Amino acid sequence: xxxxxxxxxxxxxxxxxxxxxxxxLYTYVNPPDVMVLDSGQKIxxxxxxxxxxxxxxxxxxxxxLIFHALSGDxxxxxxxSRKDAKPGWWDIMIGPGKPFDSNKHFIICANIIGGCRGSTxxxxxxxxxxxxxxxxxxxxxxxxxxKPQKTLIEHLGIKKLLCVAGGSMGAMQALQWIVSYPGMxxxxxxxxxxxxxxxxQIAFNSIGRYAIISDPAWNNGDYYGSSKKKPDMGLxxxxxxxxxxxxxxxxxxxxxxxKFISGGKKNKPVADFTKxxxxxxxxxxxxxxxxxxxxxxxxLYISKAIDNFxxxxxxxxxxxxxxxxxxxxxxxxxxxxxxxPKEQSLKMVRALKINGIxxxxxxxxxxxxxxxxxxxxxxxxxVLKGFLSSxxxxxx
Amino acid sequence: xxxxxxxxxxxxxxxxxxxxxxxxLYTYVNPPDVMVLDSGQKIxxxxxxxxxxxxxxxxxxxxxLIFHALSGDxxxxxxxSRKDAKPGWWDIMIGPGKPFDSNKHFIICANIIGGCRGSTxxxxxxxxxxxxxxxxxxxxxxxxxxKPQKTLIEHLGIKKLLCVAGGSMGAMQALQWIVSYPGMxxxxxxxxxxxxxxxxQIAFNSIGRYAIISDPAWNNGDYYGSSKKKPDMGLxxxxxxxxxxxxxxxxxxxxxxxKFISGGKKNKPVADFTKxxxxxxxxxxxxxxxxxxxxxxxxLYISKAIDNFxxxxxxxxxxxxxxxxxxxxxxxxxxxxxxxPKEQSLKMVRALKINGIxxxxxxxxxxxxxxxxxxxxxxxxxVLKGFLSSxxxxxx
Numbered sequence: 001x002x003x004x005x006x007x008x009x010x011x012x013x014x015x016x017x018x019x020x021x022x023x024x025l026y027t028y029v030n031p032p033d034v035m036v037l038d039s040g041q042k043i044x045x046x047x048x049x050x051x052x053x054x055x056x057x058x059x060x061x062x063x064x065l066i067f068h069a070l071s072g073d074x075x076x077x078x079x080x081s082r083k084d085a086k087p088g089w090w091d092i093m094i095g096p097g098k099p100f101d102s103n104k105h106f107i108i109c110a111n112i113i114g115g116c117r118g119s120t121x122x123x124x125x126x127x128x129x130x131x132x133x134x135x136x137x138x139x140x141x142x143x144x145x146x147k148p149q150k151t152l153i154e155h156l157g158i159k160k161l162l163c164v165a166g167g168s169m170g171a172m173q174a175l176q177w178i179v180s181y182p183g184m185x186x187x188x189x190x191x192x193x194x195x196x197x198x199x200x201q202i203a204f205n206s207i208g209r210y211a212i213i214s215d216p217a218w219n220n221g222d223y224y225g226s227s228k229k230k231p232d233m234g235l236x237x238x239x240x241x242x243x244x245x246x247x248x249x250x251x252x253x254x255x256x257x258x259k260f261i262s263g264g265k266k267n268k269p270v271a272d273f274t275k276x277x278x279x280x281x282x283x284x285x286x287x288x289x290x291x292x293x294x295x296x297x298x299x300l301y302i303s304k305a306i307d308n309f310x311x312x313x314x315x316x317x318x319x320x321x322x323x324x325x326x327x328x329x330x331x332x333x334x335x336x337x338x339x340x341p342k343e344q345s346l347k348m349v350r351a352l353k354i355n356g357i358x359x360x361x362x363x364x365x366x367x368x369x370x371x372x373x374x375x376x377x378x379x380x381x382x383v384l385k386g387f388l389s390s391x392x393x394x395x396x
Numbered sequence: 397x398x399x400x401x402x403x404x405x406x407x408x409x410x411x412x413x414x415x416x417x418x419x420x421l422y423t424y425v426n427p428p429d430v431m432v433l434d435s436g437q438k439i440x441x442x443x444x445x446x447x448x449x450x451x452x453x454x455x456x457x458x459x460x461l462i463f464h465a466l467s468g469d470x471x472x473x474x475x476x477s478r479k480d481a482k483p484g485w486w487d488i489m490i491g492p493g494k495p496f497d498s499n500k501h502f503i504i505c506a507n508i509i510g511g512c513r514g515s516t517x518x519x520x521x522x523x524x525x526x527x528x529x530x531x532x533x534x535x536x537x538x539x540x541x542x543k544p545q546k547t548l549i550e551h552l553g554i555k556k557l558l559c560v561a562g563g564s565m566g567a568m569q570a571l572q573w574i575v576s577y578p579g580m581x582x583x584x585x586x587x588x589x590x591x592x593x594x595x596x597q598i599a600f601n602s603i604g605r606y607a608i609i610s611d612p613a614w615n616n617g618d619y620y621g622s623s624k625k626k627p628d629m630g631l632x633x634x635x636x637x638x639x640x641x642x643x644x645x646x647x648x649x650x651x652x653x654x655k656f657i658s659g660g661k662k663n664k665p666v667a668d669f670t671k672x673x674x675x676x677x678x679x680x681x682x683x684x685x686x687x688x689x690x691x692x693x694x695x696l697y698i699s700k701a702i703d704n705f706x707x708x709x710x711x712x713x714x715x716x717x718x719x720x721x722x723x724x725x726x727x728x729x730x731x732x733x734x735x736x737p738k739e740q741s742l743k744m745v746r747a748l749k750i751n752g753i754x755x756x757x758x759x760x761x762x763x764x765x766x767x768x769x770x771x772x773x774x775x776x777x778x779v780l781k782g783f784l785s786s787x788x789x790x791x792x
Binding site for chain 2: 277308
């Protein structure tokens with residue numbers, strides 16, 4: 001979630017920050033109950049980590065569910081501790097006076113199943129072996145990710161959400177939600193995503209996975225325990241490949257160009273293959289911070305779920321898949337996002353409109369590529385605010 | 397050099413094939429003589445492998461020097477043996493009746509210094525240690541690559557070339573040639589390249605290098621000898637990343653889409669992270685064939701030379717750098733080449749025209765991305781033929 005332009009973040013005492021927040025746990029299933037996955041496999045227990053900001057109103061009509069992207073987690077806003085250097089991953093959008101306004105809305109964000117940030121995933125204990133799952137963790141899908149979140153919402157006393165929202169894989173979950181649970185959300189914000197990955201998008205993810213499983217330390221997924229080496233090298237490479245695709249050529253050019261790290265020492269007597277240019281050091285720094293907080297097996301399972309995602313699957317076409325949707329939709333793409341170019345959003349806009357679903361679409365001019373949704377952007381904020389207001393009016 | 401669309405190749409007996417050819421060796425320097433590199437370091441001996449097709453005419457005016465790209469070699473056309481499954485890497489362009497016409501032209505192609513296909517490179521013997529160079533091989537530049545080729549040309553009795561030509565890194569060498577040796581070529585064909593890498597282009601190469609040096613088998617560049625494991629894993633990843641950038645989204649989509657390898661078994665009980673989609677198996681197949689013929693250290697040195705290349709270096713701008721050029725230029729870009737987009741060619745076209753250099757430019761509509769220059773294309777062939785004819789007329 002690191003971005004090429006640093007956001008100016010609120011601090012914990014800012015009036016527009018949700019301040020200190022706590023990550024909670026929700027048990028979705030406990031033995032003998034089981035979660036039956038999309039693949040038919042069963043798993044239990046399943047716990048998911050979540051955070052909430054603001055309060056549910058007495059009508060239960062102001063709840064917004066935020067979905068995170070590949071590398072995200074439940075901590076979307078505020079600070080878990082006064083010592084945190086940075087707030088949650090979408091703090092620019094969540095808080096008093098922000099588009100997802102904790103003074104008006106009850107905002108929920110949960111870590112997905114398969115993740116490594118508090119929810120049940122490959123690094124969790126497999127109760128049948130007493131050891132971490134590793135590769136015995138079952139395959140998961142985007143459909144599987146939204147399921148425990150639906151029950152969490154009901155558990156929190158919410159019958160219908162005001163809105164679901166997410167970017168990238170988060171938007172895939174938002175799409176899945178409005179398709180799987182028609183009538184369970186008044187609106188949906190679907191940012192920088194696609195109804196299914198193309199060969200190029202699969203290829204980028206797959207090379208990352210290939211790097212992880214080629215790392216000798218990966219050890220067929222069995223690397224947990226303090227005595228074992230983790231597949232940091234493979235995960236670093238996967239992250240660097242991903243990171244490139246999240247940025248725009250323009251932003252990289254502006255920030256790094258061809259700048260050298262140490263004053264233009266281009267032709268050194270001994271070649272340095274990865275540490276001459278600023279862009280190289282940036283990518284390595286980003287991947288080093290990533291491997292500290294992310295599990296390589298989670299990366300495999302989640303990126304695979306993204307590649308397998310196909311909202312049109314089982315339908316003759318996309319419009320057919322969108323037939324039952326009851327939510328009003330806002331779709332957003334970014335002009336410099338070459339990972340999920342605007343054509344993929346437009347495809348969905350057309351399929352929604354064929355079904356007469358009220359749909360707003362905007363392609364925002366931005367130089368920040370795919371990651372633009374994580375960056376302070378006045379246009380995105382105002383579009384989100386407008387959309388949320390219109391949903392509130394309908395709800396009244 | 398593998399392409400997403402298979403060319404229909406000539407066989408060894410085709411009238412349009414140069415037929416059986418032999419790779420020869422040319423000794424550029426032998427101790428006590430040394431080659432002084434761009435970095436100031438010295439190296440000796442330096443041998444380069446080369447091939448020729450056709451015959452030099454009595455005036456010595458029909459010679460064409462072809463430069464190869466990152467993964468190429470001296471074997472540009474024809475067959476080294478009747479058993480070869482495929483001809484040289486640019487056979488579609490070189491041979492009787494083809495744009496580089498062995499009935500009319502004397503065509504030369506040499507493996508670059510730093511390479512691993514017959515020329516002196518990191519896998520060659522370091523005479524001062526009696527062992528392969530590995531990382532004791534000095535840093536090389538594009539300028540260093542053209543130097544031994546210039547002497548080779550003179551050695552072959554050529555005072556002035558009719559044309560230099562190349563695509564990608566080959567085109568960088570062509571650019572370097574006409575800048576370094578004004579008057580040494582009547583024309584230059586500069587296909588799908590850039591005057592210098594941007595941050596994005598550096599980033600792709602750098603992650604590949606990072607994968608190689610992170611491979612434990614790389615062993616700080618010391619992995620030669622039959623008893624040692626080679627850094628195949630790192631080189632595979634580097635090749636896969638490179639390969640993606642050589643293809644276009646459109647071509648990948650047409651060829652692979654979201655097709656599964658074994659009849660749509662998407663949700664298997666056990667997750668398979670890199671072997672479900674056809675595009676995944678394609679990338680792995682390509683990288684497996686690549687690691688058999690390429691040396692990982694050569695990949696490091698050559699890709700680094702590409703990142704360091706900056707034809708404008710030492711000049712206030714590109715037009716200034718092009719001031720002394722005497723060659724007539726043909727620049728070609730491809731509409732779907734997102735690695736070297738047409739803007740980078742246009743930058744050079746403008747800088748050439750500012751200097752009053754006769755320049756032809758064409759952006760060819762193609763769906764094959766950066767690799768388009770390696771693929772049968774009627775338009776490219778006819779443009780090359782026309783350009784070569786115009787050079788011949790001037791020469792007469």
